[in-house]
Amino acid sequence: MYYNDKTIVFLDGKWISAKDAQTGVYNQTMHYGNGVFEGIRAYQNTGGLNIFKAKEHFERLTHSAKKMHIQLPYSVEELTHIAYTLLDKNDLADAYIRPLVYNGANMSLMPTDKSHLFMAAWKWEKYLGDNPLNVMISSYQRPNPKSCHVEAKVVGHYTNSILATTEAKQLGYDEALLLDMHGNVAEGPGANFFYEKDGILYTPPAGNILPGITRATIFELAKELEITVVEEHFTADDVYKADTAFFVGTASEVAPIASLNGEQFKGDWEGSAGHNIYLMYRQKVRYNQYQGLTIV
Ligand code: PMP
Numbered sequence: 001m002y003y004n005d006k007t008i009v010f011l012d013g014k015w016i017s018a019k020d021a022q023t024g025v026y027n028q029t030m031h032y033g034n035g036v037f038e039g040i041r042a043y044q045n046t047g048g049l050n051i052f053k054a055k056e057h058f059e060r061l062t063h064s065a066k067k068m069h070i071q072l073p074y075s076v077e078e079l080t081h082i083a084y085t086l087l088d089k090n091d092l093a094d095a096y097i098r099p100l101v102y103n104g105a106n107m108s109l110m111p112t113d114k115s116h117l118f119m120a121a122w123k124w125e126k127y128l129g130d131n132p133l134n135v136m137i138s139s140y141q142r143p144n145p146k147s148c149h150v151e152a153k154v155v156g157h158y159t160n161s162i163l164a165t166t167e168a169k170q171l172g173y174d175e176a177l178l179l180d181m182h183g184n185v186a187e188g189p190g191a192n193f194f195y196e197k198d199g200i201l202y203t204p205p206a207g208n209i210l211p212g213i214t215r216a217t218i219f220e221l222a223k224e225l226e227i228t229v230v231e232e233h234f235t236a237d238d239v240y241k242a243d244t245a246f247f248v249g250t251a252s253e254v255a256p257i258a259s260l261n262g263e264q265f266k267g268d269w270e271g272s273a274g275h276n277i278y279l280m281y282r283q284k285v286r287y288n289q290y291q292g293l294t295i296v
Contacts, residue, residue, distance in 0.1 A: 002122045008089040010082050010119040015089060018120065028112055029102035033156025036064035036072075037100040039190075039250045040083065042121075044093035045286045051087075051097065052250075052285055054080045056213045058099075064152035065101050069111035072101050086121050096124035096251065102155070127190065127251035128175060132258035132269065135188075135245075137236050138164040138176040142186040145208055153210065161189035175247070177236075177260065180208035184233040191249030194218065194229075195242035196267065196274050202238070205231040214248040221280050227273045236260070243267025246274050254278040 003009070003018035011021050029035030040057045043050055051057075058079040065072040074082070083097050097119065104114035140163050143150060148157060164176035177193060180186040186208050187193050192215040194203045201222060203215065222229045239245060244267040245257040254277070256269045269275050 002120065006090075007120070007122075008086070010086055010117070012116050012118075015085075021118070023102070023116070023118075024105055026105035026107065027103055027116075028106040029155055031107065032109065033154070033159065034068055034070065035100060035102040035155035036061060036068055036070055037098065037153055037155060039153075040097040040099070041250050041253075041285075042083075042087055042093065042095045042097060043285045049084070049087060049093055050285075051080065051083055053213050053217070054083060056216075057250075058083075060153060060213070061099055061101065064149075064154060065115075067149040067152045068154055070101055070103060071113060071115040072117070074117060082117075082119055083121075086119055090121055092121050092123065094123065095121045097121045100155075124251065126253055126255065127249070128247065128255040132256045133174040133247070134172075134259045134262075135175050135177050135257050136168050136171060136173040136261055138167060138178045140164045140167065140176075140178060142178045142180050142208055144181045150208060151206065151211055157210075158190075165189045175257075177239075179236070180204075182208075182233070184208070184235055185239060188247045188249070188252075191247035191252045191255065193245070193247055194274060195234075195239050195245040196272055197242050199227070199273055201227060201229045201273060202234060202242075203229065203231055204233060212249055214250055214253070217281065218248055218254075218277055221277045221284070222273075225273070225276055225280065227277065244269050244272045244274055246278075254281055 007018035008015050009018045009021050038057045038061045041052050058076040099119045102116050103112040106112040143160055164178055168176035176189055178186050192212045194201050219229055240263050244265050247255045
């Protein structure tokens with residue numbers, strides 16, 4: 001699904017066949033989860049191929065690496081160039097791009113001076129699909145921001161996401177919604193959360209979440225559409241009273257939520273502010289707005 005015999009990937013400065021890409025079993029990322037990554041989408045649109053907010057994604061990758069003491073000897077421009085070349089070499093247009101920075105052999109709990117950059121791309125449908133989701137409040141909390149850098153996209157953080165997603169699926173739900181350590185709503189396993197009440201959108205503030213690039217895009221679109229977005233802490237009880245709710249993220253784009261713990265949202269998604277924003281989002285990514293950096 002992610003690669004075939006023809007797929008080319010980038011690994012440490014070389015373009016190689018995906019089937020020949022190898023990594024060491026003593027690397028620190030494999031044992032302790034200290035690696036950083038990104039999830040980026042490219043869209044074929046009227047003006048050509050565009051990596052959506054490439055700069056923001058590679059800036060976040062750089063920030064994540066710095067926070068985790070991981071060497072990343074590439075500039076944002078170089079990373080962007082690699083991403084465009086990757087799409088070109090694989091003849092991909094609408095695609096998902098996955099850069100991963102992982103550490104070399106090191107069984108200690110100290111930073112390593114050797115890191116590796118891997119970048120691959122593949123075709124990926126909307127991660128959560130198109131149908132409104134039945135969501136459950138997870139029994140797992142998001143990691144405490146005093147125990148890690150929650151705003152960084154760190155490999156090890158995703159064990160929490162895997163536990164929450166697996167629990168939700170095992171219980172017959174489509175997706176999980178996780179609370180923070182204070183019992184307030186935080187986010188999904190791989191997406192930010194919004195709810196709508198009386199035409200106003202609410203979303204948790206930065207602090208206990210990964211403040212997503214799609215979330216920031218929603219703020220921009222809401223402003224253009226004159227829809228108010230309130231960033232504040234709220235509980236699951238507030239969400240039950242919402243008209244509609246949705247997840248946003250690079251892989252999921254905008255994904256409407258049908259119910260929370262079996263309670264259906266009463267509002268009409270198609271007539272909601274969230275849906276208007278979604279339509280505008282689709283339009284903008286398709287029609288050449290939000291340029292990534294041009295090919296360098
Ligand atoms: N929260 C988490 C935990 C995520 O993994 C993601 C996906 N990167 C998001 C939110 C959404 O972030 P973005 O819009 O930047 O993809």
